[in-house]
Amino acid sequence: TAAIIDGKSIAGEIMSRIACQVWRMKESIGRVPGLAVIMVGQRRDSQTYVRNKIKACEETGIKSSMTELHGNCKDDEVVNVLSRFNEDPSIHGILLQLPLPQHLDEEKILDVMSLEKDVDGFHPLNMGNLAMRGRQPLFIPCTPKGCIELLMRSGVEIMGKKAVVIGRSNIVGLPTSLLLQRHHATVSIVHAFTKNPEQITCEADIVVTAAGVPNLIRGNWLKPGAVVIDVGTNPIEVSILQKLKIEASNCKHVETQDPSCEYGYRLTGDVCYEEAVRVASAVTPVPGGVGPMTIAMLLSNTLDSAKRAYDFT
Numbered sequence: 156t157a158a159i160i161d162g163k164s165i166a167g168e169i170m171s172r173i174a175c176q177v178w179r180m181k182e183s184i185g186r187v188p189g190l191a192v193i194m195v196g197q198r199r200d201s202q203t204y205v206r207n208k209i210k211a212c213e214e215t216g217i218k219s220s221m222t223e224l225h226g227n228c229k230d231d232e233v234v235n236v237l238s239r240f241n242e243d244p245s246i247h248g249i250l251l252q253l254p255l256p257q258h259l260d261e262e263k264i265l266d267v268m269s270l271e272k273d274v275d276g277f278h279p280l281n282m283g284n285l286a287m288r289g290r291q292p293l294f295i296p297c298t299p300k301g302c303i304e305l306l307m308r309s310g311v312e313i314m315g316k317k318a319v320v321i322g323r324s325n326i327v328g329l330p331t332s333l334l335l336q337r338h339h340a341t342v343s344i345v346h347a348f349t350k351n352p353e354q355i356t357c358e359a360d361i362v363v364t365a366a367g368v369p370n371l372i373r374g375n376w377l378k379p380g381a382v383v384i385d386v387g388t389n390p391i392e393v394s395i396l397q398k399l400k401i402e403a404s405n406c407k408h409v410e411t412q413d414p415s416c417e418y419g420y421r422l423t424g425d426v427c428y429e430e431a432v433r434v435a436s437a438v439t440p441v442p443g444g445v446g447p448m449t450i451a452m453l454l455s456n457t458l459d460s461a462k463r464a465y466d467f468t
């Protein structure tokens with residue numbers, strides 16, 4: 156069976172290293188990195204993500220500030236808050252929690268973000284620099300960066316390998332495919348309009364999936380020995396999840412005790428885990444795989460930004 160890539164423990168190691176560096180910065184120049192988080196509206200999933208990010212800041216000594224805007228607010232209000240943080244020298248990273256409510260112009264608002272504080276790496280200039288050979292983005296988007304870190308820290312060679320990325324969103328799929336190319340993989344992209352996705356996927360040595368569809372990747376989609384990184388974080392009703400698991404594993408006993416189980420829902424990935432572990436050589440679990448790495452990379456980008464601002468090495 157496949158090795159389990161323990162994102163939680165790898166992220167823990169990275170966070171300890173960040174905490175040491177934050178402490179060193181404080182001791183030598185009396186400054187700490189600052190992260191401003193802006194949340195618009197009250198999506199429950201966004202609230203959970205934001206809470207986890209702020210908690211992680213506290214654990215590493217990074218100063219965090221949280222601004223909550225009403226779900227009905229106008230573009231200008233978000234732009235004003237963003238501009239204020241752009242000017243604030245104690246803030247080195249600004250995180251605008253996405254998605255924004257439908258009525259807001261996400262593109263226009265993201266354009267306002269200072270390039271030097273775009274720790275999510277979603278500014279078009281950062282993304283463009285990621286895409287172009289020979290150029291260096293100031294920040295690499297956190298989830299894709301976390302996926303590559305997981306591969307590298309698990310000793311998976313990327314250079315020359317065939318990789319398939321499932322999903323092409325600006326947040327995950329697209330930057331992940333760009334980043335894998337930077338690491339010299341041969342990359343195919345599978346998306347909602349791809350015909351016979353399983354035929355493409357089963358040629359891959361590395362599969363990164365970010366489709367947001369529970370149980371999409373079945374065992375027969377995978378090449379034996381493939382490494383599977385499951386970005387999917389899909390809330391699913393426990394009763395439906397049990398049904399999927401019974402179908403997949405053909406077994407009577409199904410584990411129902413799960414600490415992530417909240418309000419009758421729990422999180423599941425895009426990969427049919429029970430089948431993948433029998434075919435793949437390594438798999439990330441959900442939860443406990445990519446999720447904690449995303450947060451660790453956000454803190455790492457914020458620390459890098461502060462080091463750049465204070466010319467601190």
Ligand code: NAD
Nearest residue numbers: 298322323324327346347365366367386387388445446449
């Ligand atoms: P999105 O909806 O913006 O994009 C989904 C992509 O998947 C699209 O490009 C679409 O074409 C493709 N897709 C949809 N159905 C498909 C199918 N049946 N076959 C092939 N491709 C298909 O989503 P997103 O923001 O990129 O997020 C994707 C998933 O990753 C979600 O489950 C999200 O919750 C999760 N996510 C996790 C983290 C983390 O830190 N772990 C971070 C961001 C997103």
